[in-house]
Amino acid sequence: MKSMLVILLSAMLVDNFVLSKFMGICPFLGVSKKFDSAVGMGAAVTFVMACATLVTYPIYTLILVPLELEYLKTVAFILIIALFVQIVEMFLKKAVPPLYKTLGVFLPLITTNCAVLGVTILNIDSNYNLGQSIVNALGAGLGFTLALVIFSGVRQRVNAADTPEMFKGVPATLIAASIVSVSFMGFSGMFS
Amino acid sequence: MFTTYIVPALVFAAIGLLAGVLLTVCSKVFEVKTDERIDKINEALPQINCGSCGYSGCTAYAEAVVRHGVATNLCNPGGKETSAKIAELLGVAAMETVPKIAVVRCSGDCNARSADKFEFDGIQSCKAAKRFYNGHSACAYGCLGYGDCVTVCAHDAVSIVDGVAKIDRSKCSGCGLCAKACPNQLIVVHDITNHVDVLCSSQDIGKNTRAACKNGCIGCKKCEKVCEFGAITVENNLAHIDYSKCTSCGKCAEGCPTHAIQSCDGVITVKPAAQKPTAPAAAKPETKTEK
Numbered sequence: 339m340k341s342m343l344v345i346l347l348s349a350m351l352v353d354n355f356v357l358s359k360f361m362g363i364c365p366f367l368g369v370s371k372k373f374d375s376a377v378g379m380g381a382a383v384t385f386v387m388a389c390a391t392l393v394t395y396p397i398y399t400l401i402l403v404p405l406e407l408e409y410l411k412t413v414a415f416i417l418i419i420a421l422f423v424q425i426v427e428m429f430l431k432k433a434v435p436p437l438y439k440t441l442g443v444f445l446p447l448i449t450t451n452c453a454v455l456g457v458t459i460l461n462i463d464s465n466y467n468l469g470q471s472i473v474n475a476l477g478a479g480l481g482f483t484l485a486l487v488i489f490s491g492v493r494q495r496v497n498a499a500d501t502p503e504m505f506k507g508v509p510a511t512l513i514a515a516s517i518v519s520v521s522f523m524g525f526s527g528m529f530s
Numbered sequence: 531m532f533t534t535y536i537v538p539a540l541v542f543a544a545i546g547l548l549a550g551v552l553l554t555v556c557s558k559v560f561e562v563k564t565d566e567r568i569d570k571i572n573e574a575l576p577q578i579n580c581g582s583c584g585y586s587g588c589t590a591y592a593e594a595v596v597r598h599g600v601a602t603n604l605c606n607p608g609g610k611e612t613s614a615k616i617a618e619l620l621g622v623a624a625m626e627t628v629p630k631i632a633v634v635r636c637s638g639d640c641n642a643r644s645a646d647k648f649e650f651d652g653i654q655s656c657k658a659a660k661r662f663y664n665g666h667s668a669c670a671y672g673c674l675g676y677g678d679c680v681t682v683c684a685h686d687a688v689s690i691v692d693g694v695a696k697i698d699r700s701k702c703s704g705c706g707l708c709a710k711a712c713p714n715q716l717i718v719v720h721d722i723t724n725h726v727d728v729l730c731s732s733q734d735i736g737k738n739t740r741a742a743c744k745n746g747c748i749g750c751k752k753c754e755k756v757c758e759f760g761a762i763t764v765e766n767n768l769a770h771i772d773y774s775k776c777t778s779c780g781k782c783a784e785g786c787p788t789h790a791i792q793s794c795d796g797v798i799t800v801k802p803a804a805q806k807p808t809a810p811a812a813a814k815p816e817t818k819t820e821k
Contacts, residue, residue, distance in 0.1 A: 406533075407537070418545075420549075428560040
């Protein structure tokens with residue numbers, strides 16, 4: 339139980355996918371303009387990460403390894419991820435149309451989000467068992483959500499601030515992102 | 531052979547099949563019922579996504595018509611037929627449409643305009659020419675003549691004649707794509723029933739306008755005085771016609787010493803100003819014919 343908690347927290351804070359591993363930067367910058375869409379995107383990614391792990395782990399251990407097809411794991415995993423992204427998309431279109439509209443192109447882009455593929459592959463590479471893998475995926479998803487939510491707040495403040503003309507927009511956003519990233523470096527070494 | 535090629539193919543086919551089945555089931559479960567009228571109206575629209583209806587594209591307009599009951603006559607390129615079709619699909623009475631048409635507010639062709647300030651060798655587009663010292667032409671407000679409007683026109687209605695854009699009124703649908711493309715904002719889209727327009731956009735003082743172009747509006751305010759309906763005002767050395775008051779009588783065009791105000795469609799034949807006795811064929815004085 340204790341090891342599970344360590345995995346969850348380290349995936350969330352120490353090895354935060356966005357701010358420490360620099361995976362999934364595209365939605366991090368694209369959807370963090372508003373708090374609501376940041377939460378929605380985070381939830382969608384967390385769901386896809388957890389479900390994809392739940393399916394990719396058995397597929398890897400029960401199908402790909404016995405048949406010696408480990409080299410095809412990337413392709414297989416992308417297939418599974420695409421499946422879940424489609425399901426999430428349909429669900430959101432039905433249940434929360436405004437969120438579906440705000441997320442726009444970034445929703446189908448979860449398919450090619452390297453954070454999602456990264457989680458599934460890192461689970462395999464770290465020799466986690468199924469339970470640990472799912473906890474790791476949940477931690478990664480929550481960390482992604484956390485990063486997006488924190489950054490959406492930062493971004494609203496930065497946009498409201500009186501930045502010099504040349505830093506307005508993307509430059510100020512990227513500088514703010516780097517500072518948020520630096521702040522997460524404070525967690526490093528916490529659980530090692 | 532079998533294990534290297536066939537097995538992976540089979541495994542992936544199986545995974546793909548399972549995913550496909552799952553997705554089909556999900557698409558049935560999460561099916562969103564869309565109003566089929568939206569699709570039908572969308573099909574009836576011209577699909578050039580010009581945005582002149584005020585919505586981001588044809589699909590957005592179709593949605594607005596069905597969901598929010600927006601007027602059916604907002605599509606300029608579609609005109610009467612589209613309005614009637616939309617009304618029929620919705621089962622409401624067709625709304626009247628006034629066709630719109632684009633007008634180029636510059637008549638400074640190469641016969642009228644003074645020599646260029648310099649030769650422009652850069653990218654041959656109006657936007658690029660405009661960025662380079664406001665263009666090569668003697669008049670900074672006039673048509674640059676590289677045909678950015680010609681490129682965007684979906685109806686092949688714009689051409690460059692003597693260095694100035696000309697609209698073929700039989701082909702123009704009033705979508706306003708050319709108006710958006712013009713870096714000098716020379717092209718306006720207005721109701722086809724407006725027969726007179728100021729065919730100049732120069733806000734320079736009269737002396738400079740005159741030096742640059744023979745056909746320019748010099749802001750002399752003659753039209754202001756001659757208009758019986760108070761429809762014309764001169765602001766920033768340029769005449770403006772208020773079409774809510776204009777009756778297309780053509781008096782202003784007669785009075786204009788530089789012929790900057792003209793009949794933009796030839797519907798009104800304007801008697802030439804007294805000091806210039808020309809235009810023999812169109813000598814029917816002040817006849818106003820309704821289309």
